[in-house]
Amino acid sequence: MLFKLAYKNLEGAGLRTWLTVGVLSFAFVIIILINGIVNGFNDQAINDAVNWEIGNGKLQNEKYDAYDPFSIKDGHGILPDSKNKDLVPVLIRQASIYPQGRMVSVTLNGIDINQKLLKLPTILLQQSTEEIPAIIGKRMAASANLKKGDQVLMRWRDSHGTFDAANISVAGIFNTNVTTVDAGQIWISLKKLRAMTDLDKSTTLFIAEKDYKQERVAGWKFLDQDELLKDLRAMVQIERISDSIIYLLLLAIALLAIFDTQVLSVFRRQREIGTYISLGMTRPQVVGLFTIEGSMNSILAIIVGGIYGIPLFLYLSYYGIAIPAGADNMGLSMGEKITPVFGAGLVLGTISLVVISSTIVSFLPSRKIAKMNPVDALKGKIQ
Amino acid sequence: MNSEIIISLEHVTKRYKVGDGDFTALSDINLQFKKGEFAGLVGPSGSGKTTLLNIIGSLDSPTEGKAIVMGKNISALSHKESAMLRNYHIGFIFQVYNLMPVYTVFENVEFSLILQNKSAAERKKAVMESLDWVGIADMANKKPSKLSGGEGQRVAIARAMVKRPDILLADEPTANLDAKNAHAILQTMKALNKELNTTFLFSTHDEKVMGYLDRMIHLEDGKIREDEIIPHKLSV
Numbered sequence: 014m015l016f017k018l019a020y021k022n023l024e025g026a027g028l029r030t031w032l033t034v035g036v037l038s039f040a041f042v043i044i045i046l047i048n049g050i051v052n053g054f055n056d057q058a059i060n061d062a063v064n065w066e067i068g069n070g071k072l073q074n075e076k077y078d079a080y081d082p083f084s085i086k087d088g089h090g091i092l093p094d095s096k097n098k099d100l101v102p103v104l105i106r107q108a109s110i111y112p113q114g115r116m117v118s119v120t121l122n123g124i125d126i127n128q129k130l131l132k133l134p135t136i137l138l139q140q141s142t143e144e145i146p147a148i149i150g151k152r153m154a155a156s157a158n159l160k161k162g163d164q165v166l167m168r169w170r171d172s173h174g175t176f177d178a179a180n181i182s183v184a185g186i187f188n189t190n191v192t193t194v195d196a197g198q199i200w201i202s203l204k205k206l207r208a209m210t211d212l213d214k215s216t217t218l219f220i221a222e223k224d225y226k227q228e229r230v231a232g233w234k235f236l237d238q239d240e241l242l243k244d245l246r247a248m249v250q251i252e253r254i255s256d257s258i259i260y261l262l263l264l265a266i267a268l269l270a271i272f273d274t275q276v277l278s279v280f281r282r283q284r285e286i287g288t289y290i291s292l293g294m295t296r297p298q299v300v301g302l303f304t305i306e307g308s309m310n311s312i313l314a315i316i317v318g319g320i321y322g323i324p325l326f327l328y329l330s331y332y333g334i335a336i337p338a339g340a341d342n343m344g345l346s347m348g349e350k351i352t353p354v355f356g357a358g359l360v361l362g363t364i365s366l367v368v369i370s371s372t373i374v375s376f377l378p379s380r381k382i383a384k385m386n387p388v389d390a391l392k393g394k395i396q
Numbered sequence: 397m398n399s400e401i402i403i404s405l406e407h408v409t410k411r412y413k414v415g416d417g418d419f420t421a422l423s424d425i426n427l428q429f430k431k432g433e434f435a436g437l438v439g440p441s442g443s444g445k446t447t448l449l450n451i452i453g454s455l456d457s458p459t460e461g462k463a464i465v466m467g468k469n470i471s472a473l474s475h476k477e478s479a480m481l482r483n484y485h486i487g488f489i490f491q492v493y494n495l496m497p498v499y500t501v502f503e504n505v506e507f508s509l510i511l512q513n514k515s516a517a518e519r520k521k522a523v524m525e526s527l528d529w530v531g532i533a534d535m536a537n538k539k540p541s542k543l544s545g546g547e548g549q550r551v552a553i554a555r556a557m558v559k560r561p562d563i564l565l566a567d568e569p570t571a572n573l574d575a576k577n578a579h580a581i582l583q584t585m586k587a588l589n590k591e592l593n594t595t596f597l598f599s600t601h602d603e604k605v606m607g608y609l610d611r612m613i614h615l616e617d618g619k620i621r622e623d624e625i626i627p628h629k630l631s632v
Contacts, residue, residue: 014510025498288494291455292555293483293511295476387455391490 015298019305023313026274030310033274037267037314037367042322044260044363049326049353050334051256055249056354058190062245063238064132065191069225070237072100073218082107085120089215096230100219101128104206108169108199110181112157119153119199121169123206130222133194134187138202143182145205150195154186161186167199171211179209264367267314268374275307275378286382287391296383303382307375311368326355402562402595403429403452407461410447410618421447422618425461429597431562434589436598438606439615445599446567448615452597453486453565454478466562483511487556487594489566493548495540501527501551502536508559526558527551530584546577553581557588563595570602582608 023030063069073079077088085107092100104123109116124131126138138146145167149159159165161183168178181201189195207213221227227235279286289299333350410422422444429435437445450456451463454470455478463470466485473481482488487508495504502523509519527533530550540548549569556564566585570578586608589596598605606612614622 018510021498021503284492284494285496287455288488288490288496290479291453291482291488291494292508293479295479298479388450391455391494 015302015305016309018302019309022302022306023309029274030313033267033270033310034313034317036270037310037371038318038322040260040263040267041311041314041318041363041367042325043263044366045322045326045355045359046329046353047256047260048253048359048363049329049355050351051249051253052356052359053333053351053353054252055246057351058245058249059242061190062242065189066131066194066220067238067241068101068130068220069223070221070227070235071218071241072221072230072233072235074216075232075234077105077217085217089212089217090232091214092216092219092230092233096228097219099222099225101125101130101222102203102216103218103220104203104210104212104215105217106169106206106210106212108167110157110199111166111168112159117157117197119167119197121167121206122198122200123203124200126202126204128220130220131194132187132189133200134185135200137185138200141182141184143184145179145181145201145209146184147181148185148187148200149183150192150198151186151188152192152195153198154183156196159183159186169209171209172215173211177209264370268370271307271310271371272374272378274310275303275375278303278306279378279381283385283390283393286385287387287389290387291391296385300376300379300382303379304372304376307379308368308372310375311371314367314371315364326353329353330355400431401428402431402466403427403597404464405448405452405461406464408448408451408458408463409460410444410451410456411459420618422451422458425618425620427613427620427623429563429595431595432589432593433611434586434596434609435611435613436600436605436609437613437615438600438609439621440601442617443615444618445601445615447618449565449567449597449599452563453488454481483508484559485562487559487561487564489549489552489556489564489569491568491571493540493552493572495548495551495555497540500537500539501532501543501554504540504551505555505558508555512559522558523554526554529557529588530554544577545572545574546580549573549577549581550584553584553588557592557594560592561594563597565597565599567599568602569598570600570605575604578602578604 074088074090076084076090078084085105089104102125106121106123108119108121110119111117124133124135126135128135134148137148149157154160157165163183164180165183166178167181168176170176181199207215221235286299289302290296294302330353333352335350405425405427408422408425409420411418411420425448437448439445447456451458451470452465454465454473457463457471466481468477468481470478496507499507505523505526506519509522514522524533524536527536530553532547532550532554535543535547540551543551549572570581573581582605585596588594598609600606610626612624612626613620614624
């Protein structure tokens with residue numbers, strides 16, 4: 014009964030209702046949209062990290078620390094053959110290149126050219142007839158002003174500390190969102206790097222394939238996906254918090270509109286409240302009626318938001334959102350396109366948030382009705 | 397008219413706080429009303445008519461004394477109990493009709509029956525019968541804003557009568573009506589009083605209303621000046 018009455022009253026309020034519903038539905042759609050984009054970005058960043066860099070985890074030499082460049086020199090070792098099944102070996106060394114007379118410090122990565130685990134196009138290293146073919150990412154190519162087919166002088170030290178130098182040829186430039194395999198990174202054949210550095214059979218780390226069975230090996234430590242993605246997830250979380258400020262502000266504006274409408278309604282509709290009581294409604298029923306009326310704004314907002322939001326979400330899920338080149342302003346690298354992910358949890362969570370918060374702000378001013386003297390209400394005398 | 401007493405006021409006094417002092421709206425009122433009476437509280441503004449009506453309607457309670465309505469002591473009722481008393485036994489008619497602007501005539505009249513959890517079929521039958529009594533059955537789907545003053549007050553009467561209350565309290569029901577409409581409304585009320593044996597209690601200082609009353613209680617400064625039984629002057 015109260016729902017029917019509340020709907021009638023809302024319908025009767027006309028434009029006032031539709032303005033509130035409009036703002037609330039906009040907040041509702043924006044909340045889902047922003048969260049959907051962040052979810053999509055999160056999924057994309059994690060998938061890219063898995064596909065380009067971390068696979069199913071890393072087994073790395075205990076002396077190696079990815080955050081400490083000084084650990085590169087000694088952070089390598091030889092893993093017994095019996096232990097390296099379903100692992101892609103990578104040897105990491107430091108080097109310098111000299112593009113157009115400039116000196117650029119780089120990390121030199123030697124990788125098994127037959128690997129298929131990572132998306133790195135190592136097949137180009139296989140196909141090249143050059144002495145030292147290398148593949149680099151688009152960021153590296155841009156910063157060193159290199160393009161496919163270019164040769165550049167590279168200098169490195171072997172395991173005995175002796176400097177050596179040779180020209181490397183850019184066999185290919187790959188496009189990835191994962192900066193850690195791109196910026197300042199050069200990828201060459203593992204076999205070649207081992208020979209260049211006199212580190213036969215040595216490896217800095219192994220990237221685990223899907224079927225890799227983790228086991229303890231002295232001198233090596235295994236980092237699983239969760240451990241390796243910890244920082245990425247923390248950055249996405251920070252992004253989510255900063256975005257939530259935007260939508261909470263929007264939601265606050267919409268809720269303020271409801272609160273305002275309720276305060277005005279309770280004041281303006283005193284006679285009506287008195288009449289409800291004189292007709293036999295209990296005060297909790299009248300409070301309930303006004304609360305339902307206010308919170309029904311959110312139900313209407315969900316319906317209205319659904320009308321224009323669902324086609325928008327479907328379109329974006331299908332076509333994605335194009336990101337302008339170089340728009341790496343989220344603190345993380347983004348692809349050319351982000352495909353938002355609108356899960357059931359996100360939609361239901363947002364619906365609950367909007368309905369619960371609008372019910373609370375509707376209830377707060379309506380509580381005043383419970384204390385009203387019906388005689389004064391009928392006379393419209395309450396200030 | 398049977399002799400069942402349905403309203404009994406014993407030494408009813410009502411005081412309001414005004415600034416640092418008290419204002420006495422009603423002073424030591426002793427009255428009884430039987431079922432089926434067509435009575436009025438008459439007197440000038442501020443004489444306590446509406447206050448007394450509100451106490452009988454359980455919208456207010458006396459500061460001193462006892463108001464027994466339908467066997468229940470108004471002062472002792474909880475909010476829920478007084479809501480039940482109003483919902484099932486008391487109908488109100490207000491000077492400004494107090495119709496819900498967003499509801500149709502039908503929905504305005506139906507409202508009390510929804511509170512009584514009557515079925516849709518029962519509600520429809522009762523509402524149409526009630527609108528028929530007051531002669532506006534053809535306006536069931538109109539909104540109150542489309543009605544004239546007389547029509548609006550008829551809707552208010554239908555809304556009050558639809559639940560067949562034992563007591564109908566009318567606060568200055570003709571104050572906003574012209575003479576023709578006022579007489580028509582009063583005749584309708586008188587007919588309903590006869591047909592349904594509902595106790596009508598008016599608060600008024602309108603001569604037209606007084607002409608229809610069977611009993612007039614004259615109030616002055618919150619006290620009963622005269623309680624007068626009137627022989628029939630007008631026939632319906």
